[in-house]
Amino acid sequence: MSEGNAVSPVVLGIETSCDETSVGIVRGDQLLANVVSSSMDLHRRFGGVVPEVAARAHLEALPQVMTQALGDANISREDIDAVAVTAGPGLAGALMVGVGAAKGLAQALNRPLYAVNHLVGHVAVDLLRSEGRHLELPTIALLVSGGHTSLLLIRDLVHDVEVLGDTIDDAAGEAFDKVARVLGLPYPGGPEIDRVAATGNPSAYDFPRGLTQPRVQATHRYNFSFSGLKTSVARWWEANGEPDNPQLVADVAASFQESVADVLTKKAIDAALAYGVPRLVLGGGVAANSRVRALAEERCREAGVELSVPPLSLCTDNGAMIAVLGAELIRRGQAPSALSVSAVSTLVSRTAQIEPGTRSTSGPTDGAEAPGADVEHTEQLDEAITGLQPTVRPSTTRARSKKAPLLPAIAVSCGVVGLALAPAFGAGIVPAILAVVFGHSAKHRPLARQGTVVTGLVLGYLGIALSAVMGTLAATPVIRALLVSVGFLLPD
Numbered sequence: 397m398s399e400g401n402a403v404s405p406v407v408l409g410i411e412t413s414c415d416e417t418s419v420g421i422v423r424g425d426q427l428l429a430n431v432v433s434s435s436m437d438l439h440r441r442f443g444g445v446v447p448e449v450a451a452r453a454h455l456e457a458l459p460q461v462m463t464q465a466l467g468d469a470n471i472s473r474e475d476i477d478a479v480a481v482t483a484g485p486g487l488a489g490a491l492m493v494g495v496g497a498a499k500g501l502a503q504a505l506n507r508p509l510y511a512v513n514h515l516v517g518h519v520a521v522d523l524l525r526s527e528g529r530h531l532e533l534p535t536i537a538l539l540v541s542g543g544h545t546s547l548l549l550i551r552d553l554v555h556d557v558e559v560l561g562d563t564i565d566d567a568a569g570e571a572f573d574k575v576a577r578v579l580g581l582p583y584p585g586g587p588e589i590d591r592v593a594a595t596g597n598p599s600a601y602d603f604p605r606g607l608t609q610p611r612v613q614a615t616h617r618y619n620f621s622f623s624g625l626k627t628s629v630a631r632w633w634e635a636n637g638e639p640d641n642p643q644l645v646a647d648v649a650a651s652f653q654e655s656v657a658d659v660l661t662k663k664a665i666d667a668a669l670a671y672g673v674p675r676l677v678l679g680g681g682v683a684a685n686s687r688v689r690a691l692a693e694e695r696c697r698e699a700g701v702e703l704s705v706p707p708l709s710l711c712t713d714n715g716a717m718i719a720v721l722g723a724e725l726i727r728r729g730q731a732p733s734a735l736s737v738s739a740v741s742t743l744v745s746r747t748a749q750i751e752p753g754t755r756s757t758s759g760p761t762d763g764a765e766a767p768g769a770d771v772e773h774t775e776q777l778d779e780a781i782t783g784l785q786p787t788v789r790p791s792t793t794r795a796r797s798k799k800a801p802l803l804p805a806i807a808v809s810c811g812v813v814g815l816a817l818a819p820a821f822g823a824g825i826v827p828a829i830l831a832v833v834f835g836h837s838a839k840h841r842p843l844a845r846q847g848t849v850v851t852g853l854v855l856g857y858l859g860i861a862l863s864a865v866m867g868t869l870a871a872t873p874v875i876r877a878l879l880v881s882v883g884f885l886l887p888d
C-alpha cells in the first residue's frame with residue numbers, strides 16, 4: 397500500500413452477521429458504495445431469522461452484492477487496498493460465509509485482511525464524514541437490533557471498547573418480532589408495532605420494565621431483559637385479547653413499545669451520567685423506532701447528553717460501517733489479521749479488531765514471486781481454511797450468576813424438611829417458612845431456575861399448612877380430648 401493509500405485506503409467491507417448480506421466500499425472516510433441485500437422475506441414464514449437459511453442466502457447473494465458495490469463505487473477489484481469483514485458477534489454459519497469470502501478475496505488480491513467487531517462497526521459509522529458524520533469520543537453506544545441489545549462505553553474505537561451491559565435473554569428487536577406475532581402482526585414486527593402504536597395509548601397497560609428494580613441494580617444495572625415483558629404481554633393477550641379490535645391491538649402495542657423505549661433510554665442515560673460521558677450513539681434496527689428516538693431525544697436533552705442517530709440505511713447492518721472501521725484500523729497503523737482468524741459467534745471484545753496478526757502487507761503485487769512463494773501460499777490457504785472453524789467463547793454477560801442457582805435449591809431443601817417434620821406436632825413450620833422466604837427471593841433472580849423455585853414454594857406452603865393443622869390439633873385441649881375419645885390419640 398502506498399503512503400497516500402495508507403491515509404485514505406480503499407477498503408471493501410463485508411457484513412454477514414445476521415440476515416443482511418452487505419458490501420460497503422470507502423476511500424478513507426468517504427463512502428463510495430453500500431449495497432445491502434436482506435433475506436428477511438425467506439424468514440417471514442418462520443417469524444424470525446433462521447440461522448441456516450440466512451447462511452445459505454449469504455452464499456447466494458454475496459457475489460452479486462459484491463459486483464454491484466464495485467460497480468456503484470466505479471472501481472475494479474485491483475483498486476481495493478484492503479478487505480475488512482465482520483468476524484463476530486453474530487450467527488456462526490452466517491459469519492463464516494463472510495469471513496470465508498473475505499479471506500478468499502484478500503488472498504486472491506494479496507491484500508491485507510481486517511477481521512472486525514460488528515458492534516464497534518455500528519459506532520464507526522459516525523466516522524463517515526462524507527455522510528456529514530463526525531465521531532467524538534468517549535461515547536456511550538446503545539446498539540439494539542434483532543440479535544443484539546448492548547450498551548457500550550467507547551473511550552477509544554480501536555483499543556478501548558467496554559461492554560457495560562447486554563441482554564440476558566431476548567434482544568429488543570426479537571421481543572418486538574415475537575410480540576407482533578402474538579398480536580397477529582406480520583414479520584418483521586418492529587416496524588408493524590411502531591405503525592399500529594401510533595394510534596394507541598402507551599399508558600393503557602403497565603407492562604413490566606425488566607431489570608429496573610432496585611434490588612437487581614448491583615448485578616444488572618446496565619443489563620437488559622425482555623423475555624419477561626414478552627411473556628407478560630402474551631399472557632395478557634391470551635386472557636383478554638381481541639384480534640378484531642384494532643384499538644386494543646394499538647393500545648397493547650403502544651404500551652409494550654413504551655416499556656422497551658423506557659428501559660433502553662433510561663439505562664443509556666444512566667450510563668452516560670454515571671461515567672460522565674456527554675454523548676450517546678444509537679445503532680441497530682430498533683433505533684428506527686419512533687418512540688425510542690423521541691424518548692432518547694427528550695431524555696438526552698434533559699440530561700445534557702448529545703445524541704447521534706445515523707440515517708436508517710447506516711443504522712441497520714451494513715458493509716459501509718465495516719469498511720470504514722477497516723480504514724480506521726489502517727490509519728491507526730494496526731497490523732492486519734492473520735488468515736487463520738476465526739469467526740467468533742459470541743464475541744465479547746474490548747477491541748475493534750479480532751486477533752491482529754503479523755502478516756506482511758507489502759507482499760509481491762506485480763506478479764513476481766519470491767522463492768518458496770508457492771509453499772508459503774499453500775500454507776496460507778491451509779491456514780485460512782482451518783481458521784474458518786467458528787470459535788465459541790463464553791459470553792461474560794450471559795454467564796449464570798453463582799448465587800442464583802443456590803437459592804432455589806435451598807428453598808426446595810427447606811420445603812422437604814418442613815413437610816417431613818410437619819406431622820410431628822407442627823415442628824416443620826420454621827423450615828417451611830424459610831422455604832417460602834427463599835423461594836420468593838429466588839423468584840426475582842433472572843437467572844434462577846424457575847421450575848425449582850416453584851417446587852420450593854409449593855413444598856413450603858404445603859409444609860406451613862400441614863404444620864399449622866397438626867400443631868393446632870396437638871395444642872388444642874378440646875380437640876385433644878375429642879381425638880382421645882375417638883381413639884386417634886392416646887390419653888396423657
Ligand code: ADP
Nearest residue numbers: 414541542543569586587590681682684685712
Ligand atoms: P439484525 O439483522 O441483527 O436482526 P437489524 O439491524 O437488521 O438487526 O434490525 C432488525 C430488527 O430491528 C428486527 O427485529 C426489527 O423488528 C427491528 N426493527 C426494525 N424497525 C423497527 C422499528 N421501527 N421499531 C422497532 N423495531 C424495529
Ligand code: MG
Nearest residue numbers: 414415416713
Ligand atoms: Mg437484519
